[in-house]
Amino acid sequence: MSSPRTSAIKTLPAQTIGYTLRDSRYLNITNRCTLRCEFCPKFNGMWAVQDYQLRLDHEPTLEEIVAAAGNPEDYREIVFCGLGEPTLRLYTLLEAATRLRHRAKRIRLNTDGLANLVYGRDVTPDMEGLIDALSVSLNAQDDETYNTHCRPKLPGAYEAMLDFVKCAREFVPEITLTAIDGLPGVDMAACEKIAQRLRVGFRRRVLDVVG
Template sequence: MKKAMTLSYEVGQNLYINITNQCSCNCIFCIRKNEDGAYGSDPLWLEHEPSMEEMQNDLLQRDLSKYQELVFCGYGEPTMRLDFACELAKWIKSVQPEICLRLNTNGLADIYSPSQNGKASDLVSEVFDKVSISLNGGDSETYLRVTNPRNKPDNAYQTMLRFAQDCKKNGLDTCFTVVDIISPDEIKLAQEVADTLGITLHVREYVS
């Protein structure tokens, strides 16, 4: 495993932000099982969790105005540092108010990284413009098999769905994703769940 301090990396028109390698899940499709980076990036395994100063210094070296979106994605689950992510997002908005901020998340912050400052969906909605949530299945059984959340809590699927609904209700541009590692029938079921909640579903191709 190669380590570096790659705190941001370009993907197409967007800049991806890597604030943590921590994750509460062990998804069967996780790119981290096969690579040290993503989309041709430098290694994304971090030598240490970046401080706010390190993140700001990294981002100040970029022309943030040229990106369509800044995506909190990481090589891990960004909400494992939920308060840090929100504080950084606020700082980015202070230096680049027009920027579109997206959070890519497993939607489980209320289980694995509860904030003292409030519900995850409310905190996220204060600073982010978009949220992309891993739906990963159309029922709890598929979800737990694909996502493998730590200790497999019975309420994981419902917690993730509630997070998505609350983000949408709060006005965030909200979407779900599934990876086509699940069967067509399972994707169909996931689509039905997304349709019922009025949330767009993106089916992502599995990258091995």
């Protein structure tokens, strides 16, 4: 007869590194983040996207990440995403993209755009030839609203994110800024104008709709 402890261990959900939404394959490589967004489900105790449990018991190795991509040619794109900021593992991310590059139709990175601030240098040239598209979380039309909702750990985050986008235009073919409709004080029209001024795309997201 199994002990209560053994039974509990058996019923724990498996760690999810790779997961599929629609025709994209997502890679969940860290739960760490440079932001503490009040709207992020993990800060409300929810670690699931659709039916995938994304809380990691360890940060996956390079080999685990590449294996979790499955057969990249079967998907429209490979996306570095998950409930964390992928660029906090920038060098592992870039090596994984290098290994997947020849098989993937498209590689996209979902990011908060704070990598330059974190690493103290412009990292966007490192993405050239590896990352086809960036989805950058703009989330607000000004610094004050951004800080209210995103609660960055590092000072100067909003301007750093905008500067990251300006730098990345030289090295990543497609960039899209995103903002969440439904957050108090967020002006979607103003957010879209920022994207237009930066000469990048814009996508409206909906509050509490994840994935």
